[in-house]
Amino acid sequence: xxxxxxxxxxxxxxRIGLPxxxxxxxxxxxxxxxxxxxxxxxxxxxxxxxxxxxxxTSGSPWIGLLCALVxxxxxxxxxxxxxxxxxxxxxxxxxxINLLAAGGxxxxxxxxxxxxxxxxxxxxxxxxxxDASGSALLASTLLDPSTWxxxxxxxxxxxxxxxxxxxxxxxAVGESPAAAENAGVSIDRTRLGAVVCxxxxxxxxxxxxxFDQHQFxxxxxxxxxxxxxxxxxxxxxRPGRAAFACLVFGAAEAAQILFQDQHxxxxxxxxxxxxxxxxxxxxxxxxxxxxxxALGRN
Numbered sequence: 001x002x003x004x005x006x007x008x009x010x011x012x013x014x015r016i017g018l019p020x021x022x023x024x025x026x027x028x029x030x031x032x033x034x035x036x037x038x039x040x041x042x043x044x045x046x047x048x049x050x051x052x053x054x055x056x057t058s059g060s061p062w063i064g065l066l067c068a069l070v071x072x073x074x075x076x077x078x079x080x081x082x083x084x085x086x087x088x089x090x091x092x093x094x095x096x097i098n099l100l101a102a103g104g105x106x107x108x109x110x111x112x113x114x115x116x117x118x119x120x121x122x123x124x125x126x127x128x129x130x131d132a133s134g135s136a137l138l139a140s141t142l143l144d145p146s147t148w149x150x151x152x153x154x155x156x157x158x159x160x161x162x163x164x165x166x167x168x169x170x171x172a173v174g175e176s177p178a179a180a181e182n183a184g185v186s187i188d189r190t191r192l193g194a195v196v197c198x199x200x201x202x203x204x205x206x207x208x209x210x211f212d213q214h215q216f217x218x219x220x221x222x223x224x225x226x227x228x229x230x231x232x233x234x235x236x237x238r239p240g241r242a243a244f245a246c247l248v249f250g251a252a253e254a255a256q257i258l259f260q261d262q263h264x265x266x267x268x269x270x271x272x273x274x275x276x277x278x279x280x281x282x283x284x285x286x287x288x289x290x291x292x293x294a295l296g297r298n
Contacts, residue, residue: 009254011138015212017250018141018150019044019205023228024235024242025153026201030076032161032237033194034174034294038094039079040202041225042101047072047206049105052216053112055122064122065146065207072203073196075101080195084188090296098225106218117218124211146208153201157239170194174292227278234281236289245281252277 023040030037047068054060054067079097082088106116113119125145141147160167169190172180177187202225209224210216227249235242253274 007135007138009251009258011135011141012254012257013247013251015137015141015250016253017247018147019208019212019224020228020231020246020249021243022150022153022205022208023202023225024231024246025157025239026072026076026198026205027229027232028157028237028239028242029170029194029201030198031232031295032174032292033170033191034177034292034297035080035083035191035195036090036094036296037076037079037195037198038091038226038229039076039097039101040198040205040228041221041223042094042098043072043075043199043202044206044209044221044225045101045105045219046075047203048210048220049108049119049206049216050203051207051210052119052122053108055210056112056120061123061125061211064210065125065149065204068207068210069200069203072201072206073199076195076199076202077192080192084191102219105216109216109218119216121214122210124214144211146204146211149204150208153204154239154243157197157201161239166190166193171292174294177294177297223275227274230278230281233289233291237292248281249274249278 023044026043027037027040050071051061051064051068053064055064058064075097079090079093082093082096083090109119110116126140126143161171169180169185170193172183172185173187173190180190181187205224205228206221209220213220228246231242231245231249234245256274
């Protein structure tokens with residue numbers, strides 16, 4: 001248990017929690033506007049592949065980051081337009097987006113790199129140290145520009161909902177579309193704007209995964225989009241609380257990694273740890289957490 005109170009564990013928890021943080025901010029943007037978003041998983045996956053294709057094609061990870069953001073926005077716009085203009089069920093649309101992303105990324109992976117599993121290796125935004133110590137891992141994480149881009153996602157989300165006209169309009173259409181419309185706010189335009197913000201955040205989450213692992217691998221999002229959505233719900237659709245939930249989930253996954261070589265803990269129980277923590281967190285807020293009043297209402 002002493003391994004849980006080390007700098008290495010702290011560094012791993014932060015590193016693992018970063019993609020959850022970015023994706024959760026995307027979920028908050030979309031759902032506070034009233035658009036249910038289970039498509040975060042697929043958006044992360046497409047963002048990760050976009051980062052790899054952009055980087056390998058241009059030779060610049062910054063171009064790869066831009067491609068990841070664009071890919072995330074495009075996929076979220078498909079979801080938003082299907083729900084808002086096509087009046088599709090948001091859950092069905094989100095599942096379809098995830099299936100499209102899962103199959104489409106495999107197709108593009110084979111088309112670009114003649115592989116159904118992995119892409120070539122790519123560099124991250126900054127050269128990382130090969131030192132595996134906790135202090136080195138923490139330093140490399142804190143010095144990585146992508147870490148601060150995730151922090152920016154959180155800061156902008158918090159600021160926008162409290163201080164900007166657009167953020168307040170997003171909150172209004174998520175709580176009372178009729179009142180917002182009577183005040184002259186375009187409901188569909190505001191919701192599409194929020195969905196674009198969701199695409200930027202989830203695309204950033206996918207880019208972080210690709211740069212952290214230095215490649216794209218099939219299905220590499222690994223359920224992180226769903227866990228990020230669980231953090232949104234556990235946090236009561238509030239950015240600060242959702243961020244805390246993401247860090248808790250990141251710590252649970254870091255604990256899973258640390259306990260994998262411990263023979264006194266059954267291996268299958270260790271693998272379940274992040275998902276068990278997620279279920280416990282959701283069970284603790286069911287009935288007490290109030291979603292936006294117009295969530296899921298077109």
